[in-house]
Amino acid sequence: MLQDSGSEDEYVPPSANPVESESDHSSGEEDTIETPVSSEAEVTPVKNGNKRGPPSKSTQPTKRPKMTAPPTPSFPVPDTPDPSPTSGVDGVQDWPHKHYKFLQPEHIMDADRKRPDDPNYNSKTVYVPQEFMKKQTPCMTQWWTIKAQNMDCVLFFKVGKFYELFHMDAVIGADELACSYMNKSEHAHSGFPEISYGKFAQTLVEKGYKVARVEQTESAEQMDIRCKRDKLPQKQRAVRREICKITCRGAQTFSIMDVDANYVDNKFLLSVTKEGCRLGICFVDTTIGEFHVGEFDDDKQFSRLSTMMSHYPPCRILLEKSLWSDTEMRVFLTVVRMSDIEFLTGKKELLTEDKLLSALTQQEHEAAKSLLNGDLRQDKSSSSRLDLKSFASLYWFLKRCLISEQLVTLGKFKQYIPVDQEIVKNGEENLYQYPKYMILDSTALSNLHVLVNSDNTIEGTLLEQVDHCVTNFGKRMLRSQLVKPLTNVEAIKQRQEAISVMLEEKDCTEMMRAKLKDLKDVERMLPRIYSLTSAAIPENHPESRATLYEAKVYSKKKIEVFTSALRDLKAGMNIVELLQETGVTNKSSLLTQLCNYESQPQPGLFPDMNQLLKYFENAFDHKEASTAGNIIPQAGVDPEYDQVIADMKSVEKDLTNYLRSQSAHFGCNAVYNESQKKQKKYVVEIPSNRWAKATSTHQRVATKKKNVENYVTDDLKTLQEDLEKAEARKVTILSNMADRILSKFCENFEIWNTAVHCLGYLDFLGSLAEYCAKERNVCIPKFLSPGESNPYIAATESLYPCTTGDQTYIPNSIVIGRCKEELEEGKEDRKPSVLLLTGPNMGGKSTVMRQIGLTVILAQMGCRVPADSLTLSCVDRIFTRMGAQDNLSGAQSTYLAELTESQSIMKHATKYSLALVDELGRGTGTNDGSVIARVTLERFLEIGCLTVFATHYHSVARTLLDDPRVAFEYMSYIEDKRNNDIDTIVFLYKLVPGICPKSFGFNVGELAGIPDNMVAFGTDVAFQIEARHNLRQLFIHEFASQLKHPDNVDVEMLTQALQRLATFECHMKKDLQDLPGGQKAQELDWWPSPANDPCNAKINDNVPMEVSA
Secondary structure, eight states: OOOSSSOSSSSOOSSSOOOOOOOGGGOOOOBBOOEEEEEEEOOSOOOOSSOOOSSSOSSOOSSSSBBBEEEEOOSSOSSOOOOOOEEOOOEEEOOGGGGGGGGSTOOOOOTTOOTTSSSOTTTTTOOOOOOHTSSSSSHHHHHHHHHHHHHTEEEEEEETEEEEEEEEHHHEEEEOOOOOOOSSSSSSSEEEEEEGHHHHHHHHHHOOOOOEEEESOOOOHHHHHHHHHHHGGGGOOOOOEEEEEOOOOTTTOOTTTSSOOOOOOEEEEEEEEEETTTEEEEEETTTTEEEEEEEEOOTOOOOHHHHHHHHHHHHEEEEEEGOOOHHHHHHHHHHHHEEEEEEEEEESOOOOOHHHHHHHHHHHHHTTTHHHHTTSOTTOOOOOOOOHHHHHHHHHHHHTTTTTHHHHOOOOEEEOOOHHHHBBSSTTTTTTTOOOOOOOOHHHHTTTTTSSSTTOOOTTTHHHHHHOOHHHHHHHHHHHHHTSOOOHHHHHHHHHHHHHHHHHSHHHHHHHHHHHHHOOOOOHHHHHHHHSSTTTSSSSSSGGGGOTTTHHHHHHHHHHHHHHHHHHHHHHHHHHHHHHTTGGGOHHHHHHHHOOTTSSSOOOOSSOOOHHHHHHHHOOOOHHHHHHHSSOOOOTTTTHHHHHHHHHHHHHHHHHHHHHHHHHHHHHOEOOOOHHHTTTTEEEEGGGGGGGOOOTTOOEEEEEEEEEEEEEEEHHHHHHHHHHHHHHHHHHHHTTTTHHHHHHHHTTTTHHHHHHHHHHHHHHHHHHHHHHHHHHSOOOOOOEEBBTSSSSEEEEOOOSOOOTTTTTOOOOOEEEEEHHHHHTTOOOOOSSSSSEEEETTTTSSSHHHHHHHHHHHHHHTTTTTTOOOOEEOSSSBBBEEOOOOTTTTBOOOHHHHHHHHHHHHHHHHTTOOEEEEEEETSOHHHHHHHHHHHHHHHHHHHHHHHEEOOOSSSHHHHHTTTTTEEEEEEEEEEEOTTTTHHHHHHOOOEEEESOOOOOHHHHHHHHHOOOHHHHHHHHHHHHHHHHHHHHHHHHHHHHEEEEGGHHHHHHHHHHHHHHHHHHHHHHHHHHHHHHGGGOOOGGGGTTTOOOOOOGGOOTTTEETTTOOO
């Protein structure tokens, strides 16, 4: 038998031969399990500490793969399955389920008997033959029936007070949860007590599994009635069981049985559908319950979808399998990071609009009215309803997980508009209409290390640097603001003002942050409270029928969650009232909005919750309710309860008056029998010597007491019945009182939600203020209003914002763009829109580029930045082309990835954009790469966007020397010559005007450990190649200038120039005859072929052979 050790979190196997009543675990059903070939002993929740052997490895992976697939064991099918769990190779347990023919790869089918090679194969189901089912006990018939439809889930199958795991699920339980195998079961069989469900379910979900909680949904008495009614034989007796919830990544709601959420970030469940390049999306964080629905056109690289997923990272994505070609799926996988992908197939999973409407309950339909009516559509003229179709897929998944009601009926639906389509109207038609937020696509967020670094951690990121939030909901607010910096100058200045006030009022800010730190995750507690009400769990939901043996524990936890939310909301209101009293809110318009009530002279957005909170504070005794696990309302809280209490008092008063009338009748002190009264029965007791006055209405009741008589009357019986009815009503009302109180609380959901949003925003501002206070040298950026200047960024002594540990960075002054005032005053246009950046390898070019991008992001968030000064116009979008990496899953080479990102810049950039391009063209040959870099740069110059263009192609820089639109700077260094003539470079990491003469790549080779003689030889070869290149360029330049005047061509001068070049080539070839390792010069990749060898060139009629147009 299973025994509860008393621990809520750990199952301890019992000692030998324990005894437990069958009714405690089996509910009177026949819980026996049989193999396909022979009967087995009865399966009872008997657990023993002795394992039968080492557990076999799970057929499911520890981390769920991207594509959901059924467990398909790889062992052969024996002719006669052996039901005994004998030890296999290396002592691994060989359980019978490994040999079931219908689970083998060559035989497995889904519930519709489709094989895995069928396009519509559903890996979530499995076909179980009827012949096999007939040999199962009633309990195991239930298990296989449920498992056949939920093959992708681990079943926590309730048997009495325990959750049992069978077959392949038991192996997972043993491997992942350290559950002990049953001692006397020939099948794999493990389990744990009900109270440990939350801990074990969370463990499996974090490892990538889905968990289906199967509960007993009728009592033993109800089962007996049903079996008698349906005339079922004893062998078919089994208490009814149903799935009450499926939990997985992306579908967690943290009910009372679950453990508290142990993560901060949002984890979205996303559904995507498509028609061509038009996408419909719907995503929701199930712990908060807010749906985002949208429909938009996208390109073949899914740029908008990728940006959306960077802003709202999904952990599970639902796709309609038939809509995606192999090519599209390869591209789609390039924009998916750490997400599980689940394909939906078949008519049951892919709901049409009509099926969706019929599937929605009346309450769900009302809550989703804005979506169903098309009010959330951006393009209402479009005939497609991809937004609704994506919601239908998401709804089916939530319905399958049995959490649709508690999420949809919240009614929190928002329209999603791609960030590049949200426009701010500035009131002047001739001015540029900025997007509502700065556009940071997935490439920019990744390259700039805004949220995560290249190792997918937050170390060294902007998020790590500015995250000083003290609440979980504040941290989520910060992240959402970090990926969507503002473009409205007035809104930015409001944040700057609020942060300045917080820095000035240091004591007040510290007090605010200290009190905020005490708040729990109220944003997640609110939907959790709603999920406990009857609106979220209707009468037809299996959860409402479940038999829970730890119900009292859950009731106490439910009340504690509710009272904790009330305390935190009260504390939050106290925080803003304290800020009001100190006058801080009067110093900032943004703080006024966040902290003031609507009724105040300077109205704000924070709701006045005083009366509401006072109502719930006084509604019941919070301490007593948390201890007892039930709520007893105070007078005036619940009219129905007040009425039943009044009725009971009236009956009790009538009982007292009746007793007085009996005392008068018998002329003695009549009393109610105390022993009977304790049993809620009213019997009158009088002395025996007074019984003579009894009438026919007095009905004697036997008693063992001497010298007294007990009796009742019809009138007393009527009063007794009235009191019993009132008490029954009271019990019914009190059993639903928690639901009544919580439902009343949820009627004001928007009020509570608004308060939490304001508190989260305060935490977000406090985090930025803390960042500014910790930085040694920060300034308030000055923004130029739209129309005040051309695009312009000027930073003085700017530092890299993301320092970690003991790292130190050299400050740099950076100016990009042209100031309109300078042009009007006739000053020299000193700073063109393109900054062409050169410098040694490892000299700090990439760091400077990230520094510019991160500084602009910080500035447009309203934060101070690490610099002496910063003046800029708002940037509408930051583009990045940084790093050299291919994309294997998307079938993109390094060069194609470079060109794809560059094409995005040329297609979407405006003159208000900032483009950071690092070493474009490195993924191909030098000639092709330099040409690509040059023509791309020319396109950026035409657009006029602010650009930092870093390159090692010095020829590109030289060709633009006379272009007034380009400025030239390089990362400075000190060059030193050692005895062996190998350059030693000291990086200064300081920007200086000019072009770096070379890239000093061999210095990096030396740092990498390449032998000195190899480095020295390579340096010499590089010098000679460069000299040859310079001679050729001089000849080509001279020849080209001569061709401009064909009548006056100086043939003798051109001939001499070509001969000098050929002579240099010959000397160079001779010097390189003996290379290290015996290599010959002709074997070098760069050495010209004999036909093109300059040493073989001849002059015929004074015209160079190799010269052509």
